[in-house]
Amino acid sequence: MxxxxxxxxxxxxxxxxxxxxxxxxxxxxxxxxxxxxxxxxxxxxxxxxxxxxKEIITEQYPDNRDTLVLPDRFKGEVILVHDENNEHACTGCTACELACPNATIKIITKFDISPEGKKKKAIDKFVYHLELCTMCNLCIVACPTDAIKMAQTFEHSVYNRAELTKVLNKQGSKIREGVE
Amino acid sequence: MLSFSNISKSIDTWLNATFNSTWTMLFEMVIAGVGVISLFAILGLVLVLMERRVAAWIQIRLGPNRVGPGGMLQSLADTVKLLVKEGMTPDGADKFLFNLAPFIAIIVAMLLMAPIAFAKNFQLWDMNIGVLYVTAISSIMVISILMAGWASNNKYSLMGAMRSGAQIVSYELSAGLSILAIVVLSGSLNLNDIIQSQADGWWIFKGHIPVIIAFIIFIIAVTAETNRAPFDLAEAESELTAGFHTEYSGMKFALFFLAEYINVFIVCAIGATLFLGGWMPFHIGNWESFNHIMDYIPSSMWFFSKTFFLIFLIMWFRWTFPRLRIDQLLNLEWKYLLPISMFNLLLVTAMAILGWHF
Amino acid sequence: MVEEIGRTADGDIIINVGPQHPATHGVLHLVITINGETIKKVEPHLGYIHRSIEKMCESLTYRQFIYVTSRMDYLSSHINNHACALCVEKALQIEVSSRAQVVRILLDELTRIASHELWWGAMAMDLGAFTPFFHAFRERETINDIMEETCGARLTMNYIVPGGIMQDIHPNFQKRIKDFIKLYKSKISEYDELVTGNIIFQNRMKGVGYLSAEDAISFGVTGPAARGSNISCDVRKIYPYEIYDQLEFVEVLETGCDSFARYMVRIREMNQSIRIIEQLVDNIPEGDFQTKTKAVLKLPKGEFYQRVETARGEFGVYIVSEGGTTPYRIKFRSPGFSNLSALDHMARGSKLGDLVAIMGTLDLVIPDIDR
CATH class of the missing domain: 1.20.5 (Single alpha-helices involved in coiled-coils or other helix-helix interfaces)
Structure with missing residues (x-):
């Protein structure tokens, strides 16, 4: 002063x-x-x-669940896209695993034997640790076949922490034809 | 016609007919006590809900809307929560004073209810020094705050209590002086006489600018006296976490909380009585027919609507203004409000002597 | 010297403000020595939210480490990311397309406004006015919606990658920004009505927390806090990055040196940011949003430094590279840390209530201080 x-x-x-x-x-x-x-x-x-x-801006969240529209780029969680034939585009190249800063993704591969008797690398389990994920979008960008994308879900709370470790490939799913 | 005074009168006659005078007296006291306590409970629920609603609308929010229809039962749910919470006494606190303080706060608030006229001929105690009684009792409030702050063994609490002490003691002056303006004009300390003197118009309309100034000073001073924002230094949230009731929890905290709101109600009731005519309907001089129409609205309605209008004013202030600093708070009182109200009192006295008011 | 009951030898009281305290906006712990209401000493204790981000970055690649910086100064996370990307680009000499540059600046300035809006609300809340907080959030929410739509997140965007931006802008981007500008211009006068002009507020701010230009420099204060002491320190003007040198805007300076001057700097800075956005929003050039870069970035051996102007002051990224895919050492120069160091000097001799106000004008974000 x-x-x-x-x-x-x-x-x-x-x-x-x-x-x-x-x-x-x-x-x-x-x-x-x-x-x-x-x-x-x-x-x-x-x-x-x-x-x-009329100036009130409150959003009554759990009530407006049905009408709530999240932007399509919203980063909620990583999902592996499956089509109607239960096929996905993941080749198991582990580019996403390498891109991830927090070791959120772990890909366990196996060898499928094709009808011709050839061995072919495929994913056994696409393990995704939601509890470690920071939604940085680096895995999505790294994926060469656009097999994974961000879902717009955001209600991730669970009672048991183990439930946050997810296997993203569905039961019996296999790689789409023509994806290399 | 069903009115408060009729009900009380019929109860009184029935009691007198059934019991002897001692029992009647006792029963009436019990009824009055129960009445005051239930009024407390209702006021607490209503005022808390009102405050939250006012705050929400000002802050472009919706406010409580989950419990009950339109959130009406929110404060009831809060009360239940506070009742079942553990009332902790911190280690190292002065246990006796610590537990006593909230009760003193609530008892003071109860005592203040005595002289207030809720409706025509409906008053607990029609004493002839009503105004003096209110100003005297309301200053006991500071003792409970000081007690709570000192006994908590917490520095935040202590600072809150000290601030509150300085604040209440100084603002009592200008509150008293502005009340005196009305006492000078009506020539009585009896609240009933003051209300009767406003039968041909409320003082705020009859008394020209000096009474309006006195009214403004009164509102500022009572806001400070009840420790409400912008003068909520005793519990300044961003500085002292919660001030003097930092260490209180459960029902003991709820009592302080309740006492704050009851005090707001009481000072607003006093303000309504002194400046806005209490239960007196809106009368204009000699317009007999107009005055007659106004009399059809029940007197309790007049009283409560005026009081709640003043309560709304105080809430409106709270959600608009930032808080003052302690030295500015005292500056405002000693440099601005006190000289102005003293000068104003002189004007009012001159006005009363010369009969310049209506 | 300090006895157990919390008194100094002179009989002054020692109070712990924080780590849990409504005014510290986080887990800052201030040990203050007071005599009555007057503050004699303020001693910040840090480390409650230290996550060793700098050490963490040493094991992350140059693409990965950017997202971590969002968690430092979370209110200007986009600008932090920008600084990291700029530093990597500088080292690798990557040319960023002008489209990416413009979008980056637009988002930078939106972030700055969002940060200042939040600060304005929090500042008023520190002084006991609760309403402005909600009013500020109305405008801030609009910015967050823009961020959510284009970047996919509201606070920790991670939208910037070395070489450009992660995705192209959303088709609604420009329209939403224009809507925001309209909303902002209709509401900014309310800020003055509610807070700036208020006599109580002015009395609380004027002449409080005096920080002379010399002291500001010696404490290393940057950003709006320093510009309130009339120090020209806007990195956007002095060391322009991206296309800031081609834009028209004024570096806001105030001569008051007190809390009110720092307050006014931020309020006026929001208007300057709007001015920048208005210049750019219709002129986003066509082109690639991202320059092609190698899949694995390897910085050449050496040391690289890049500074940007965040909402709080000068943010610097210092990378030491040994030539590998991960940095050898990273140092972040965060504005909050040096700004906090001036708090003791500013608060001495003022009242307890002023401490809160001064802290408010410094606009501290605790994770930024601790990292």
Missing amino acids: QEFKKEVSFVEKNKIAIKKKNMFIVNYIKDVFNGVKSLVVGLRRTMYYFSHH
Whole structure:
């Protein structure tokens, strides 16, 4: 505070002091008036909102579940896209596993034997640890076949922590023809 | 016509006919006690809900809407929650004073109910020094706060209590002086006489600008006296977490909470009585027919609507303004409110002597 | 010197403000020595939310480590990500397409406004006015919706990758921003009505928390807090990155050196951000949103530093590379840490209520301080 006062030069200070002495009562009333006026302005604003209920912005969340639309880019959780034939596009290349900063994804591969008797690499389990995921989207970007994407779910709470470790490939699913 | 005074009168006659005078007295006291306690409970529920609703609407929210129709039972649910919570006494606290403080707060609030006229001829105690009684009793409130702050063995509590002490003691002055303005005009300390003196118009309309100034100062001072924002330094949330009731939990906290709201109700009732005519309907001078129409609205309705209007004012302030600092708070009182109200009292006195009011 | 009952030898009381306290907005722990209501000393204790982010980054690749910075100053997470991406791009000499640059700046400025909105509400809340908080959130919510639509998250976006942005902008992006500008312009006057002009607020702020220009420099205060002391320190002007040097905006400076000056800087800065957004929103150039980069980024051996202006001040990323895929060492220069160091100097001699107000004007975000 002291340095603050120093900046006002001595002459100016004197002038202000003289002015203050002469104008004391006027300034006092002016202060009171301006102060009250600023308060009234604030009161008017809050009164406006008190009486205009259409300005209310509350979203009643669990009630509006049915109408709640999340943007299609919203990052909720990673899912492996399956089509109607229970086929997915994951080749088990582990690009997502490598891209993940938190070791959220673990891909366990197996070798399928094709009808021709050839060995072919395929995923056995696509393990996804939702509890470790930070929704950074790096795995989705890394995936060369667009096999995984972000789902728009966001209600992830469970009673048991183990439920958050998910296997993303569905039972009996296999890789789509033609995806390399 | 069904009115509070008729009901009380019929109960009184029935009791007198059935029992002797001592028993009647006793029964009436019990009835009055139960009445006050139930009024407390209802007021607590209603005012808390009202505060939350006002706050929500001002803050562009909806407010409580889950418990009961439109959230009406929210405060009841809160009360149940507080009742079943453990009332802890912290280690190192002065156990006796710590547990006593909330009761003093609530007893003071109860005592203040005595002289208030809720409706025409409906009053617990029509004493001839009603105004003096209210100002005297309301200053006991600070003792419970100081007690709570000191006994908690918590520095936040202590600071809250000290702030509250400084604040209530100083704001009592201007509250008292603005009350005096009305006492000077009506020439009586009896609340009933003050109400009767407003039969041809409320003081706020009859008394010109000086009474309006006194009214504004009264509202500011009682807001400070009841420790409500913008003068809620005793429990300044962002500075002292919860001030003097930081360590209180469960029902002991609820009693402080209730006492705060009851105090707000009481000071607003006093304000309504002094400046807005209490239960007196809206009368204009000699307009007999107009006054007659107004008399059809029950007197209790007048009283409660005026009181709740003042309560709304105080709530409106709370949700609009930021908090003052402790030194600014005292500056406001000693540099602005006190000189203004003293000067104002002089004006009112001159006005009363010269008969300039209506 | 400190006895067990919490008193100094002089009889002053020692109070712990925090780690759980409504005014510290997080887990900051201030040990304050007070005499009555007057503050004699403020001693910040840190470390309650230390997650060793710098050490963590040493095991993450240059694509991965960006997301971690969102968790530092979570209110300007986008700007933090921007700084990291810029640093990597600088090291690898990647040219970023002008489309990506413009989108980055647009999101930067939106983040800045969102951060200042939240600060404004929290500041008023520190002073005991609860209503502005909700009003500020109305505007902030609109920004968050824009972020959610384009980046996929509301707070920790991770939308910036080295070489550009992760996805192209959402088709609604420009329209939503224009809607926001309209909303902002219709509501900004309410901020003045509710808070700025209020006599109680002005009395609480003016002449409180004096920080002279010399002290601000010696404490390393940056951002709006320093510009309130009339120090020109806007990185966007002094060391322009992206296309900031081609944009028209004013570096907001106030000469008051007190809390009110710092407050006004932020309020005026929001208007400048709106000005930048208005210049860019209709002029997003066509082109790639991301420059093709190698799948595995390897920084050349050396040391790289990049600074940006976040909502709180100068944020710096310092990468030491040994030539591998992960950094050898990373240091983040966070604005909150140095701003906090000036708190003791500013708060000494003022009242307890002022401490809260001064802390509010510094706009502290605790994870930013602790990292």
